[in-house]
Amino acid sequence: MKNPTKTSKPVHIVVLGAGFGGLTFCKQLQMPGARITLVDRTNHHLFQSLLYQVATCGLSAPDIAQPVRSIMSDRPDVTVLLDNVAGFDLDQNRVRLEKNTLSYDYLVLALGGQTGYFGHPEWERFAPGLKSLDDALRIRSHVLLSFEQAENEANTAEHDKLMTIVVVGGGPTGVELAGSFAELTRTVLKRDFRRIDPTQARIILIEASPNLLSNFPQDLSASARQQLEALGVQVRTETSVKDIREGEIIHAANVVWAAGVSATPLTKKLGVELDRAGRVKVNPDLSLPGHPEIFAIGDMAFVPQADGKPVLGVSPAAIQMAAHVANIIEQKAMFAANPSFRPAFKYWDKGTMATIGHSAAVAWIGKLKFSGPLTWLAWLFVHLIFLIGFRNRTSVFFQWAYSYFSYKRSARLITNRPLKIEPEKPTPQLTPSPAIL
Amino acid sequence: MKNPTKTSKPVHIVVLGAGFGGLTFCKQLQMPGARITLVDRTNHHLFQSLLYQVATCGLSAPDIAQPVRSIMSDRPDVTVLLDNVAGFDLDQNRVRLEKNTLSYDYLVLALGGQTGYFGHPEWERFAPGLKSLDDALRIRSHVLLSFEQAENEANTAEHDKLMTIVVVGGGPTGVELAGSFAELTRTVLKRDFRRIDPTQARIILIEASPNLLSNFPQDLSASARQQLEALGVQVRTETSVKDIREGEIIHAANVVWAAGVSATPLTKKLGVELDRAGRVKVNPDLSLPGHPEIFAIGDMAFVPQADGKPVLGVSPAAIQMAAHVANIIEQKAMFAANPSFRPAFKYWDKGTMATIGHSAAVAWIGKLKFSGPLTWLAWLFVHLIFLIGFRNRTSVFFQWAYSYFSYKRSARLITNRPLKIEPEKPTPQLTPSPAIL
Numbered sequence: 001m002k003n004p005t006k007t008s009k010p011v012h013i014v015v016l017g018a019g020f021g022g023l024t025f026c027k028q029l030q031m032p033g034a035r036i037t038l039v040d041r042t043n044h045h046l047f048q049s050l051l052y053q054v055a056t057c058g059l060s061a062p063d064i065a066q067p068v069r070s071i072m073s074d075r076p077d078v079t080v081l082l083d084n085v086a087g088f089d090l091d092q093n094r095v096r097l098e099k100n101t102l103s104y105d106y107l108v109l110a111l112g113g114q115t116g117y118f119g120h121p122e123w124e125r126f127a128p129g130l131k132s133l134d135d136a137l138r139i140r141s142h143v144l145l146s147f148e149q150a151e152n153e154a155n156t157a158e159h160d161k162l163m164t165i166v167v168v169g170g171g172p173t174g175v176e177l178a179g180s181f182a183e184l185t186r187t188v189l190k191r192d193f194r195r196i197d198p199t200q201a202r203i204i205l206i207e208a209s210p211n212l213l214s215n216f217p218q219d220l221s222a223s224a225r226q227q228l229e230a231l232g233v234q235v236r237t238e239t240s241v242k243d244i245r246e247g248e249i250i251h252a253a254n255v256v257w258a259a260g261v262s263a264t265p266l267t268k269k270l271g272v273e274l275d276r277a278g279r280v281k282v283n284p285d286l287s288l289p290g291h292p293e294i295f296a297i298g299d300m301a302f303v304p305q306a307d308g309k310p311v312l313g314v315s316p317a318a319i320q321m322a323a324h325v326a327n328i329i330e331q332k333a334m335f336a337a338n339p340s341f342r343p344a345f346k347y348w349d350k351g352t353m354a355t356i357g358h359s360a361a362v363a364w365i366g367k368l369k370f371s372g373p374l375t376w377l378a379w380l381f382v383h384l385i386f387l388i389g390f391r392n393r394t395s396v397f398f399q400w401a402y403s404y405f406s407y408k409r410s411a412r413l414i415t416n417r418p419l420k421i422e423p424e425k426p427t428p429q430l431t432p433s434p435a436i437l
Numbered sequence: 438m439k440n441p442t443k444t445s446k447p448v449h450i451v452v453l454g455a456g457f458g459g460l461t462f463c464k465q466l467q468m469p470g471a472r473i474t475l476v477d478r479t480n481h482h483l484f485q486s487l488l489y490q491v492a493t494c495g496l497s498a499p500d501i502a503q504p505v506r507s508i509m510s511d512r513p514d515v516t517v518l519l520d521n522v523a524g525f526d527l528d529q530n531r532v533r534l535e536k537n538t539l540s541y542d543y544l545v546l547a548l549g550g551q552t553g554y555f556g557h558p559e560w561e562r563f564a565p566g567l568k569s570l571d572d573a574l575r576i577r578s579h580v581l582l583s584f585e586q587a588e589n590e591a592n593t594a595e596h597d598k599l600m601t602i603v604v605v606g607g608g609p610t611g612v613e614l615a616g617s618f619a620e621l622t623r624t625v626l627k628r629d630f631r632r633i634d635p636t637q638a639r640i641i642l643i644e645a646s647p648n649l650l651s652n653f654p655q656d657l658s659a660s661a662r663q664q665l666e667a668l669g670v671q672v673r674t675e676t677s678v679k680d681i682r683e684g685e686i687i688h689a690a691n692v693v694w695a696a697g698v699s700a701t702p703l704t705k706k707l708g709v710e711l712d713r714a715g716r717v718k719v720n721p722d723l724s725l726p727g728h729p730e731i732f733a734i735g736d737m738a739f740v741p742q743a744d745g746k747p748v749l750g751v752s753p754a755a756i757q758m759a760a761h762v763a764n765i766i767e768q769k770a771m772f773a774a775n776p777s778f779r780p781a782f783k784y785w786d787k788g789t790m791a792t793i794g795h796s797a798a799v800a801w802i803g804k805l806k807f808s809g810p811l812t813w814l815a816w817l818f819v820h821l822i823f824l825i826g827f828r829n830r831t832s833v834f835f836q837w838a839y840s841y842f843s844y845k846r847s848a849r850l851i852t853n854r855p856l857k858i859e860p861e862k863p864t865p866q867l868t869p870s871p872a873i874l
Binding site: 042043044060061062063065067069070072073074076079080081082083099100133134137144145148151152189191192193194195411412413414415 | 481498510582629631
């Protein structure tokens with residue numbers, strides 16, 4: 001007889017979300033007798049940090065996404081479901097999905113965030129955010145189509161509008177997007193048009209606060225700004241977007257929103273206390289107040305640190321939180337008597353980096369600050385290491401090398417045809433605060 | 438003074454379509470003083486022969502497409518326009534596009550074909566064809582989503598329907614699609630589900646005539662059938678599709694139409710004689726009857742050969758026709774007096790090949806017939822050689838090698854979210870001729 005002492009009832013753990021948090025939890029948890037159901041609304045894990053490269057024609061969608069099933073194929077204890085969360089019955093230990101209802105012993109909430117418009121959901125229409133592959137493919141098609149239309153356009157005002165790209169938000173995503181758009185127009189598209197001059201396209205980066213990359217030390221922010229301006233980006237700090245509508249101040253056919261992130265709106269259905277960005281205020285062990293069997297991790301969790309600042313919504317934080325929760329659940333016998341014995345989560349900040357363009361980047365690791373080509377190289381390798389899937393890693397490396405040396409980008413495709421800009425559509429324009437511009 | 442003798446008025450050549458025909462024409466034509474305008478409705482040249490690999494998760498879209506502008510960037514004499522053809526004023530030597538009107542000295546029609554439904558356009562809704570990247574991405578998402586839904590489905594009949602893929606048409610595209618779907622379900626998806634068994638998915642290939650690959654010699658057709666059946670494909674020849682609607686005979690969530698090709702419907706606007714498939718009946722030199730300044734090439738041209746059979750709608754034919762027309766236009770002075778001195782087009786058939794799956798293929802070159810793994814290897818290299826763009830070639834080679842050795846496919850992404858199968862939609866089902874099934 002094998003394992004005659006093992007008599008415990010199998011534990012069922014439901015994990016919602018297959019981002020860095022949910023996936024790390026599943027990979028980390030090694031618990032005999034446990035059964036995991038992993039639910040996501042898409043069929044793939046997305047490496048969001050490189051999404052801007054899909055939007056700017058550098059990488060193709062499959063390079064930065066991996067099917068969740070394929071990542072979990074060697075884990076017979078993990079069942080993957082493609083489904084949407086409909087609601088929670090926390091008192092009955094049940095999650096209602098659109099097509100299934102799941103009972104759980106432990107529930108791990110790792111549903112991530114979404115683009116936040118500061119109470120202006122109507123802006124999304126004119127300024128799409130960058131959270132999913134579909135977002136990125138749409139932005140890519142829209143920008144390429146604008147240049148095609150400019151090539152066909154005789155009217156100067158219309159022409160200038162088509163050749164203007166506005167990126168709202170000077171955080172890492174905004175900086176990376178603006179730098180990458182500048183390179184796309186300055187080098188890649190340079191010789192491809194006969195009537196327009198893509199190098200004259202306006203790339204405008206708008207940031208409300210006085211500095212780009214406001215989480216970085218000020219000298220790195222200044223360096224990022226300088227590197228962006230060298231690429232031809234117009235940086236406008238202390239500029240807040242007042243209204244995105246058919247205004248008069250900046251006419252732009254392309255506006256990308258990289259300014260705000262809020263937690264998934266599903267947190268509202270939990271009936272627990274949330275912060276202003278909609279994140280769940282968790283206990284120090286990351287469990288929900290009053291629910292030791294439920295944990296929230298990653299971008300949807302509000303976790304204050306010793307200095308009072310919350311942990312940033314970045315993938316290393318989600319990964320560390322996932323490992324923390326996996327440890328607690330694995331040692332459940334130890335904490336069963338009193339959940340207050342559970343250890344508190346402590347974030348280890350390994351540093352932050354942002355890339356700006358062809359061999360330009362800034363990084364900040366502990367007390368050390370870096371910028372320039374070597375930082376860019378380091379950025380490259382850190383991102384390659386974290387890309388899940390051998391094939392993706394090699395393909396991405398190859399495409400980076402190709403576009404680095406050839407100044408070409410291979411993924412310059414207009415697909416998603418329904419998104420063709422109709423002339424009768426209201427023209428998306430941007431009116432930043434007139435006091436400042 | 439440079440070129441003091443050059444006094445001739447510049448010649449303007451309009452090329453409609455950036456497929457193999459249009460692109461080869463532009464690359465081939467070296468004519469001082471000529472100006473080319475190349476018009477396409479998409480921004481990319483598509484390597485259609487590999488489209489089935491995008492539909493079956495093997496390659497990503499950018500691997501088989503290259504921006505037309507980037508292909509023509511070193512040709513300042515070529516202007517590329519993204520536009521749709523609206524109509525022709527042949528007597529005024531003018532083409533009307535949606536956004537431009539172009540006057541021409543020579544007009545090269547290379548607009549290709551579209552999926553033909555034999556007079557049943559309503560079938561397209563249930564059985565999409567495979568002609569564009571959007572088609573391929575939609576089929577990919579639809580098939581992957583069906584398996585996800587099957588994993589969630591308790592009802593057996595519904596479950597079986599979701600796990601049935603029907604390919605209509607046993608030509609090279611149908612054979613390649615069916616073989617590739619069989620491999621996807623038999624090997625790639627094998628271990629990824631917990632409730633359904635993807636290896637039990639039904640892949641049905643329907644062909645109206647007695648043999649698959651009817652252009653091939655009969656023993657190769659038989660070999661193709663055998664190789665497909667070994668992969669688990671149910672081949673039904675002498676079976677014609679009677680009606681695609683909410684029928685009862687084969688319940689399939691996924692139907693792909695690979696049965697018919699017809700010329701672009703724009704040929705109807707030319708006011709010249711067409712064949713049954715809508716192709717333009719050209720003169721032996723490929724010019725339009727009554728219009729020595731207009732040529733039709735590729736899939737939209739009906740070109741009878743010595744044996745009475747028309748030239749097949751394949752890329753080598755389009756390439757050869759393009760070169761033929763470029764020669765005639767380059768030597769225009771010689772033929773100006775009498776266009777009837779122009780040489781007749783003669784097709785050189787270099788052979789045909791079709792791949793069936795992981796190291797299975799058939800080929801037919803002159804009197805030689807091949808099948809098996811070595812043929813598959815030859816197919817691989819022929820297709821790599823013809824892929825336009827260094828980066829695509831290397832990336833495709835790498836991905837093929839990866840999926841060959843790992844039995845994985847990297848492009849297993851569900852995107853294009855609007856195409857989510859809604860339960861209230863009429864269920865696409867297929868009713869083949871009841872007399873035969």
